[in-house]
Amino acid sequence: MSDIIAAISTPPGQGGVGIVRISGDGSLGIMKKVFSECPEDPAPRHVYFGHVVDPDKTGPEAVIDEAVFIYMKAPHSYTCEDVVEIQAHGGPVGMKKILRTVIRNGARLAEPGEFTKLAFMNGRLDLTQAEAVMDIISAKTDLPYTIAESQLEGSLGRRIREIRQGLLDVLAQMAVNIDFPDEDIEEMEYDAFVSDVSREKENIVSLINSAPAGRITREGVKVAIVGSPNAGKSSLLNGLLGEERAIVTDVPGTTRDTIQEMMDVGGMPVILEDTAGIRDTQDQVEQIGIDRSRKALERADVVLFVVDGSRPLSDEDREIARAIRECGKEERTITILNKEDLSALSGEADIGEILDDPRVIQTSLLEGKYLDISVEKVSQEIERMIFAGTGSQIPSAVVTSERQLDALERACEQADSAVRMLRAGEALEICELGVHSAYDILGEVIGEEAGDQILDAVFSRFCLGK
Structure with a gap:
């Protein structure tokens, strides 16, 4: 059973409404302890009105605030886990009291970006979409917001997957030729590999060229x-x-x-x-x-x-x-x-x-x-x-972080190396290494090949509660 995590999901300070978000198996059980009017079997995506209470107290002293809560049943939630959101008055004192009560009754304080990290780990978002969440939050004008929305919809991730699929097709054909070493590999086969890998390399270059626009909009x-x-x-x-x-x-x-x-x-x-x-x-x-x-x-x-x-x-x-x-x-x-x-x-x-x-x-x-x-x-x-020379049109798939750009540049170098070796007629076993490296590095961009160090670097930028 995974941890139950909780955090205040609204900005610090005073506001009309404040939200405490809880995620994990057992989050509904916590609600039954701290929400006096919680039904035994609440319907998902329904709003329930009542009072947040401290179960360790009795009488009027137990009441913390009037509130509503919404239950989102897994996998139909932001994290793909059971999620409960308590919406109460947005004062900092009340919010902290509600959060402390939730934590005392079985949750732990979420780490920065942990809700979005769960969405990534559970397959709801790829890593470019997870980064777009923070870009949406930090956008100060329309254009970066529009680009971040496009990224959240998966525009960059789809483009990366298309390039990876093209490289995977090349790897599959190379494997067929490597598995039959007794047969001569015709020169036209090498030419086809050069053409296919070069095409995907140019697609990578196109994404790299979008990085200045991504930097400026960010x-x-x-x-x-x-x-x-x-x-x-x-x-x-x-x-x-x-x-x-x-x-x-x-x-x-x-x-x-x-x-x-x-x-x-x-x-x-x-x-x-x-x-x-x-x-x-x-x-x-x-x-x-x-x-x-x-x-x-x-x-x-x-x-x-x-x-x-x-x-x-x-x-x-x-x-x-x-x-x-x-x-x-x-x-x-x-x-x-x-x-x-x-x-x-x-x-x-x-x-x-x-x-x-x-x-x-x-x-x-x-x-x-x-x-x-x-x-x-x-x-x-x-x-x-x-906007000289481009109008106000920015490509839908835009590189928006140094992490993405670094990975794309490394993938491009590997693809270029593979093209040079293919043109020189090197053994396919050697040429295949560069293509495979480019494929794996592109996986870092969307998170399919990302290690803990990359994930920690991405999600450490997030605020608590997101």
């Missing part, structure tokens, strides 16, 4: 706002966010550190990073902020280069442009030529002298009518750059 597009002091960087951040997040003054060097905030652009999470102005300074604190600005520029997916158009280009502007070129970010840079409401002393031609083929937007980040128009133009240009 982690967000990193946008660094850079520029000389007092060019309007903080005004741009505040305008994009629609709130006063950064201090704005006429004094150069107000921003001493990087400021990170998230916004939604076309369903994609965008992490805006307002940086300290890059310039020569003797101020030790400001210099630390400038060093961080350079690091933000290096890790950015998109750069917003804010230039004060009301004055000629400064040495700081030229230094920032040089830093953009050195980081290889010219093609990912949008130049914001600010203060168009004032007399223009710098224009697009001047930007063309310091950056190749610049994308330039004329703006005024003053509070009022100019600001809304400018922010809309910048947001549209960021969205165009994010």
Whole structure:
């Protein structure tokens, strides 16, 4: 008999409703102890109203809270075991009392992710679907949520199984040829193996190529706002966010550190990073902020280069442009030529002298009518750059974790090795090893060949109660 596990499945803090989840053979028996109105034979998927009580007490003191409970009979539950959920008032004190009472009466506290781990171990989810559960919980905008939902439906797992089946067909045909060593293996047979393994290798490469999109949708597009002091960087951040997040003054060097905030652009999470102005300074604190600005520029997916158009280009502007070129970010840079409401002393031609083929937007980040128009133009240009060449279409089967990417890259190496050996006419017994390794490694992605170390690493990311 497996353990009965229990945990609070709703976020900590106050809420209208809180849920304690119990899973395992015997969970219903616990309910009969702690739920005063529990029927002797409750119907699955029905809601029952009553009171959670402490069976060690009597009278009014025994009552912990009014609640409802739902019984889900195995295998028709999240974990494929008997599951009971108690839904009570969502205060932290009451939730903890209910959980402690459940544990005293036969359950143990669940480990992080243990409910989902049971769903995986019992065959309800593969490992990519289990990872998608956490991606759904942590999604902050529509696009990563949509991808996670697709993963939970099994899109990546199905693609992996198709590739594995193709490799398995090759292994089966190789085995036939190996089992009859007295017969010559024709060259056309080797050519067929090369073609089949190469096809599956290209399918693996296609999944590997989806990893950057998976990373961006999971982690967000990193946008660094850079520029000389007092060019309007903080005004741009505040305008994009629609709130006063950064201090704005006429004094150069107000921003001493990087400021990170998230916004939604076309369903994609965008992490805006307002940086300290890059310039020569003797101020030790400001210099630390400038060093961080350079690091933000290096890790950015998109750069917003804010230039004060009301004055000629400064040495700081030229230094920032040089830093953009050195980081290889010219093609990912949008130049914001600010203060168009004032007399223009710098224009697009001047930007063309310091950056190749610049994308330039004329703006005024003053509070009022100019600001809304400018922010809309910048947001549209960021969205165009994010989805350049792809529209807003992201493949349904997307690699969304470093674990998946690592396994796919190793499988690709093994498949490629097998193709090279087949082309060289090596013995099939040798060639078969690479194909078999690729097949096994792909099994790690969906969990069919995953060891305890991989499983522990995946489920340790989960919160309690999921």
